[in-house]
Amino acid sequence: MIPPIAHFFFRHLFKGAFTQKGRVEPDADGVVELAEAVGQAARGRLGRSLAIREVDAGSCNACELELHAVNNPVYDLERFGIRFVASPRHADVLLVTGPVTANMAEALKRTYDATPDPKWVVALGDCGADGGCFAGTYAVLGGVDQVIPVDLHIPGCPPSPKRVLAGLLALLESVAAKG
């Protein structure tokens, strides 16, 4: 009997991956162009490597869902050398979501301190910008920049994977400007 996993591999061999392809089929929502731009910028400036550590500082978990989507085979962030890592000590970029809660502020600051220089901070989502709809309560400090310096905001509630890609492109450009 052919094991079922073999069917999956054969399917990919003959039909190709799920990942959105290059110029063959220009995509209506612009993901393809965006992906290419991210790829070129990443290769040019960071030598094919950008390590991101994600920190949830109080999000409702919708931003996390879309970050998972950026990693799925359709968007496949890793093909550009941009990947999520498990430790801040391995990271170039902290990607922070949520309004920063009072209970997470110290953990966020310590994560930032544990990240080696040079480092960049991206605040993801509307809450990350200014606390969003939770701003002003006793338990929320506000946007990410209340606790650590922020290089870039990616707006959206939650930002779509396409927007996350666009944001990372903007980050790569600001990295170039700094460097």
Added chain:
Amino acid sequence: MPGQGTLRDFLTIGHPVAAARPWPRVELDAKCWRLLIERLGGADWILLAEWATGDSVHVALRDEANGEISIASRACPDGRFVALGQMRPGAIRLERAIHDLWGLVPEGLDDQRPWLDHGRWPRRRPLAAQPDLAADAPYRYDFLAAEGDGLHQIPVGPVHAGIIEPGHFRFHAQGETVVRLEERLGYVHKGIAAALMGKPVAQAAKIIARVSGDSTVAYSLAFARAVEAALDVTPPPRAQWIRALLAELERIANHVFDIGAICNDAAFVLMLSHMGVLRERVLRVNEGLFGHRLLMDRIVPGGVAVDLREGAADAIRKLLHGFAKDFRKAVHLYNETPSLIDRTTGTGFVAATLAHRFGAGGFVGRASRSGHDARKTPGYPPYDDLDFAIPVLAEGDVHARIEVRIAEVQASLGLIEQILTKLPSGSVLAPLPARTGEGVAVAESFRGEVLVWVRLDERGHVAQCHPHDPSWFQWPLLEAAIEGNIVADFPVCNKSFNCSYSGHDL
């Protein structure tokens, strides 16, 4: 005679609140509150939620004999109430949270450690009429001890290794084996109860939709139904059917991703990739037809914000056809991969008695014989016109929780087909009057039962609101599930529960 028979019979000993809809809310005095707690020792009344407003404590209970839901309230002007936690262990963390937020002391509770309050807020008891000054320093948290030869502790979090929410896990382990796990949560406490107070209904709906992003449809649905109950408004039939369609799309998207993620934590990455693609297909249809990938803010009090346009039904049918086929293939792959099944079978066992004691719902309960589903009991439109089965298993392990999800995805696919066939025409939004009222509603999220209770002031704004996440009764079971398993199986167990941090921490 009072004290016999059903929950509603018992509650005739108190004073019913006239404004409460659709289920009775009864105010109990000190003696009757004690009687209620005594009765909880023997009666099969499941705790649905417990919360506070001002100087009152409220508890929502469901009588398992007839499915009727009632709310009992206890005014405690002296700032103390007799705790339910001794009779219903699921209430312990709820009552610790009530103490943290409102300053009401749960008497008789063994565990008086702060829960949501980490000593980092600008004031303590922030929702009490007169909050206390801030703590001098963040609290030390005394984890329950485990002692023995060769025991060691493993602290994990609040910042975890993956793209997940923050929380702290303290393992006591002997070699590879977990002797005790204790959770410490509250890191993402955003003060949602405070944020909701005084907000117009439309603004409050946006906040409620962000209590737990993965269950945004279920929260919006429960809030909308609670507001509609309070104002005695019935949304148009078409809106109710579109709501069910949104809820089932959300359920499918979450379940398929969970199945993939559990397998990924057992080092079977292919499944995550495959399920990620399936999930993406659903999200793209969501965006194309409803304008939001996660369907946030699509359900509003009074109806729905977006109507289904012409031709949309065909687009969804087309999606489902390919989806069902590829999902079946993935299920086949799961079932025919012995190395994977070996990891999930027998891992993270939850005893049926424990699931019942905590009143756990969703896939956690259903994998351990608790077959409750809010769509059936108390039920809400349009589910009484739809035909679907609730999968219930007895094994209680990770494998069973995957099987329940698989069966629920298949049931939801069938539900969507029925909804598209029977979808009535007409308007999708009813106007809301601006007046006072009090309402409560439950909705079945992918994770279990979401309960929202709301009280509106004379302007029709939210005076008080409490959203209750099913995770409250599932988190404690995770501590039980991991006991005796190896540390390396924790991610698998944790993902098979997939409890919400944000929904729990509020």
